[in-house]
Amino acid sequence: TPDITSICKDASAGIKNIKDAIRTRKCCPPSLGKTIKDYVIPAETTLKKRWPAHKGTPKQIDDYIRAIQAMKDLPQDDPRSFLNQAKIHCAYCNGSYNQDGTDISLQIHNSWLFFPFHRWYVYFYERILGKLINVPDFALPFWKWDEPDGMPIPEIFLPKDVNGKVNPLYDEFRDANSVKDRIVDLDFGGKDKDRPAKQQIYCNLNTVYRDLVRNGGDTLSFFGGEYVAGVIPPDKTPSAGSVEAGSHTAVHRWVGDDKQPNDEDMGNFYSAGYDPIFYVHHANVDRMWKLWKDLRLPGHVEPTDRDWLDASYVFYDENQELVRVYNRDCVDINKLSYKYIENSKEVFPWRKSRP
Ligand code: C2O
Numbered sequence: 428t429p430d431i432t433s434i435c436k437d438a439s440a441g442i443k444n445i446k447d448a449i450r451t452r453k454c455c456p457p458s459l460g461k462t463i464k465d466y467v468i469p470a471e472t473t474l475k476k477r478w479p480a481h482k483g484t485p486k487q488i489d490d491y492i493r494a495i496q497a498m499k500d501l502p503q504d505d506p507r508s509f510l511n512q513a514k515i516h517c518a519y520c521n522g523s524y525n526q527d528g529t530d531i532s533l534q535i536h537n538s539w540l541f542f543p544f545h546r547w548y549v550y551f552y553e554r555i556l557g558k559l560i561n562v563p564d565f566a567l568p569f570w571k572w573d574e575p576d577g578m579p580i581p582e583i584f585l586p587k588d589v590n591g592k593v594n595p596l597y598d599e600f601r602d603a604n605s606v607k608d609r610i611v612d613l614d615f616g617g618k619d620k621d622r623p624a625k626q627q628i629y630c631n632l633n634t635v636y637r638d639l640v641r642n643g644g645d646t647l648s649f650f651g652g653e654y655v656a657g658v659i660p661p662d663k664t665p666s667a668g669s670v671e672a673g674s675h676t677a678v679h680r681w682v683g684d685d686k687q688p689n690d691e692d693m694g695n696f697y698s699a700g701y702d703p704i705f706y707v708h709h710a711n712v713d714r715m716w717k718l719w720k721d722l723r724l725p726g727h728v729e730p731t732d733r734d735w736l737d738a739s740y741v742f743y744d745e746n747q748e749l750v751r752v753y754n755r756d757c758v759d760i761n762k763l764s765y766k767y768i769e770n771s772k773e774v775f776p777w778r779k780s781r782p
Contacts, residue, residue, distance in 0.1 A: 428519075428524060428526075428527060428533065428739055428740045428741050428751075429524055429525060429526075429527040429528070429533075429741075430463060430741065431455070431456055431518070431524060431741045431749075432455075432456055432457075432458035432459075432461075432749065433458070434524065434525060435454075435455035435456070435518065435523050435524060436455075436522070436523055437452045437453055437454070437455075437523070438452045438453075438454045438517050438518065438521035438522055438523050438697050439452060439521065439522055440521050440522030440532065440534075441520065441521050441522070441695070441696055441697065442521060442689055442695065442697050443689060444688035444689050446688075447688035447689075448688060448689055448691075448697070448698075449600065449687060449688065449689070449691045449692075449698065450513075450517070450691060450692070450697060450698040450701060451514075452517070452521070452697065453514075454514040454515075454517035454518040454521065454523050454697070455514075455518060455523060456506055456511060456514065456515070456518065456743065457504050457505075457506050457511065459506065459747060459749070461747075461748060461749040462749065463741055463749050463750065463751050464748065464749070464750055464751070465750070465751050466744070466750035466751060466752045466756075468756065468762055468763065469764075471764035473563045473564040473764070474564065474764055474765065474766060475553065475557070475564055475565065475566035475567075475764060475765040475766070476564070476566050476765070476766055476767075476768050477566045477567050477568065477569050477710055477714075477765060477766065477767050477768065478566060478568050478569070478768050479568065479569060479571040479574075479577055479768065480568035480569060480570050480571065480577070480581035480583065480584075480707050481571065481576060481577045481579075481581045481582065482576075482577075483568055483583065487566075487568070488583055490560060490562055490565060491556075491567070491568060491583075491596075492583070492589075492594075492595060492596060493560050494556035494557070494559055494560045494562075494565060495509070495556065495595040495596060495703055496595045497556075497559040497560055498512070498555065498556060498559055499595055501559075505747070506743035506747055507555045507559070507743065507745065507747065511743075512552055512555070512700060513698075513700030513701045514700070515548060515700065515742070516548070516696060516697070516699055516700035516705070517696065517697040517698070517700065519533065519534075519535050519544065519740070520534060520535060520536055520696035520697065521696050521697040522534075526656045526657070527656070528656070529656065529657055531656075531657065531658075531659050535740075536667070536671070536696065537651060537652075537664070537665055537666065537667045537671070538651045538652055538653070538654035538665035538666070538667070539647065539650040539651045539652065539653060539654060539665065539668070539730055539735055540651070540654055540738060540754075541650070541651050541667065541668060541671045542650055542651075542668070542671075542712075542713070542716050543735075543738070543754040543757050543758075544740055545709050545712065545713060546713050546716070546757045546760075546763075547740055547742060547752050547757055548709070548740075548742070549567065549706055549709050549710055549713060550757070550763055550765070551742045551743070551744055551745065552567075552706055553565065553566065553567045553765070554744065554745040555744075555745045557745070558745040558746075566765060567706060567707065567710050568581070568583075568707050568710065569707060569710035569711040569713075569714055569767060570678075570704065570707045570708050570710070570711045571711060572611050572613060572631065572674070572678065572708075572711060573631075573632075573635045573711070573715075573775065573776070573777055574775075574776055575628045575632075575776065578610045578611050578627075578628060578631060579608050579609055579610055579611065580603045580609075580611065580682070580704065581704075581707070583596055584596045584597065584598075584703065584704050584707075585597070595703070596703045596704075598692055598701065598702040598703065598704070600683075600684050600687055600691040600692040600698070600701070600702070601682055601683070601684060601692065601693065601702055601704070602681070602682060602683060602684040602685060602686075603681065603682045603704075610624050610627040610628060610631065611631070611677075611678060611681055612627060612630075612631070612677060612681055613630070613631040613634040613635065613673070613674040613677050613678065614630060614631075614634050614673070614674075614677055615677040615678070615680050615681040616677070616680075617680060617685070629780070632776055632777040632780035633777075633780050633781075633782035634673060634674055634677075634782075635674060635777035635780070636777045636778070636780045636781055636782060637669070637673065637782055638669045638670045638673040638674050638715070639669070639670070639715060639718060639719050639722065639777070640722070640724070640781075641781070641782070642669035642673070643668065643669035643670065643719060643727075644724070644726050644727075645726040646726065646728055646729065646730050647668075647730075648668065648669055649668050649669055649670070649719060649727070650668045650729070650730060651665060651666060651667050651668035651671055652664075652665030652666040652667075653665060653732070653734065653735075655734045656734075670712060670715045670716075670719075671712075674712075674715075675708075675712050678693075678708050679693045679694055679699060679708075680693075680694055682694070682702065682704060682708075683695065683699075692705075693705060693708075710767075714767045717760060717767065718775070729758050735754055736753070736754055736755040737753060737754070737755065738753070738754045739751050739752060739753045739754070740752055
């Protein structure tokens with residue numbers, strides 16, 4: 428990633444209906460005149476415990492809603508504002524940046540950059556939210572779509588108003604709004620299958636097993652293909668890893684509104700970050716990396732190539748500092764001071780769901 432505040436152009440790649448685009452294509456971050464520093468991971472005393480979005484305590488839910496509201500209330504030109512956080516995804520995915528030192532456009536999807544980039548993105552997003560409401564152990568929810576009770580879109584995202592106020596978790600450009608209690612389709616390809624709930628649950632568990640075990644048996648099939656500086660797709664187009672191509676993309680498409688010109692919000696890279704559910708979906712995608720690792724099957728190891736370890740991204744942190752972060756520093760989430768709350772016995776329903 429180059430210096431994102433000086434080398435950046437309007438987004439256009441991957442937006443099929445540019446003329447009617449609902450969200451802006453001006454996705455460059457504000458420039459505060461800061462120079463990029465290598466990020467030093469703070470030595471934390473508090474562990475952030477990410478919680479399943481369908482099972483939040485009143486305090487967890489209240490903090491989360493207040494934090495999102497606070498983010499929406501920031502001046503728009505603050506790099507931590509809701510708008511600027513959404514634009515990060517657009518800029519990194521729809522052609523705003525070039526690979527550092529080249530004129531080749533940078534794309535962090537469909538390759539082995541997918542997991543680490545989104546891990547860092549959600550990491551800073553969570554820290555910003557915690558800082559805004561002054562809760563040092565603030566942790567995001569995750570949309571636990573790998574467990575039957577967690578498969579519908581979490582209820583906290585659905586009501587348009589709560590107590591006469593607009594729900595900051597609500598997004599009007601979302602096809603899933605009308606589907607309280609409906610089970611997500613983790614293999615959604617654009618058409619509703621109208622399966623009975625029980626059958627859809629069973630299919631979803633098969634899909635999780637497919638993404639984590641059957642199709643993700645070695646480093647590159649799980650992470651995605653090698654993507655190194657200077658290589659121009661499509662000469663050597665890398666491939667998406669099993670989770671990225673599978674359940675991850677299916678959820679984007681299922682939530683996005685296909686009646687909008689570009690399937691906004693969740694159905695297109697440039698607009699996905701405008702839906703608060705995006706970060707909660709990606710927390711679970713990030714958790715998939717952890718679960719895959721914890722299976723400890725042969726082949727379940729992160730890439731060790733220098734090209735992967737040294738790849739880096741630039742973000743604004745919660746203090747509006749411009750920082751560069753590396754893949755190698757995000758491999759161990761203990762070092763990043765967060766964890767995922769799991770069921771006490773860590774029994775995963777999909778483990779017995781070999782398709
Ligand atoms: Cu950057 Cu879920 O995509």
